[in-house]
Amino acid sequence: MSRSWSPRSRRRYAAPRPRSLWRKVLDYGLTIIILGLLILLAARLDRVETRQTQGAAIINDGDSITLGTERIRMRGIDAPEYTQTCRRNGVDYACGTLARQSLVRLIAGRPVTCSGWQRDRYGRLLGDCKAGGTDLNRAQVEAGWAVAFGDFESEEATARAAKVGIWAGTFDQPQDWRDSHHGEVVERKHGTLASIGDAVREIFRFW
Template sequence: MSRSWGPRPRRRYVAPPRSPWRQLMDCGLTVIILGLLILLAARLDRVETRKAVGAAIVNDGDSITLGAERIRMRGIDAPEYTQTCRRNGADYACGALARQSLVRLIAGRPVSCTGWQRDRYGRLLGDCTAGGKDLNRAQVEAGWAVAFGDFESEEAIARAEKAGIWAGTFDQPRDWRDSHHGEVVERKHGTLASIGDAMREIFRFW
């Protein structure tokens, strides 16, 4: 008698039928997922990006006005307009110089700002450009604003080169505001903070 050494036929696996309880659970899970997707789509409508374009009125080193829209430049913090810093043993008007720096960067060109968050004063937290130049980044690179949740590498370079306010000593703008005006310390508003705010807005039910 000859023996066959060929491959044995594979048995097809047949899944056992799902119980009515398991089917009900699967249907319930599907309904929950669909509901969450609908809710997510509805909340995304609230995270609306706004854009303002026009001739800028420069208020200080990190805030401008475009038409009726007041804008606080996102991710940076410049000395307040009346703030003074110290260099070579003497005080100087670093806040006014920070404003002048922004005026030079804009150079009379139209400014475009986009953003969706607002600060506690109702100002749009914006990323602004003029003539293709990133104004937020450029202010930090020039040493007339500090990183405020973003642009840390640009700040490190400005500090090493002793550019702008880094040529002397100064109070951090938010500390100066707190000591002179008693304002609540402003929360940083860089990229990570923006992501966190977006997630909170999406999942806020009211």
């Protein structure tokens, strides 16, 4: 019995063409650019790395302390300035002094730990601070001796409803008081959302 065979086509394999000089230069150039961008990105990430400092606190006012050589501005809150006055029962009183005294009581001589990565226009670290198990930023707002400044809005609402601290009378927002008495540039709020936005901008701000 005879079999018929059909011819099978042979596939031809062409050897890969060597890359041209310009293609090699382009590939090397892209590699260098990518490496450079990765190095720059790593440097930016280092700038948003959280820094932590701790020690015995010097209480400057209701929302700022000094730990060693590091000046700390407590993030997400704004307390009356040390010389600021508020009004209660028709009488002016030194609410800035009382705000500082509140922070002194909260710290109670314990070591303080603050962490953060942002800095305000004065070079102070914007920190989340604790003394023992007490969240100092949150506690100052809960006690009514600081207002929410980008964070802790629910704590402020509770303090306002309970009429504790400065909420027992009337007062100028600390930022407005600073503007009217010292002509300072309005400070941008520095709560959680602002921190996220700053981190993204810092990472992608290559130049």
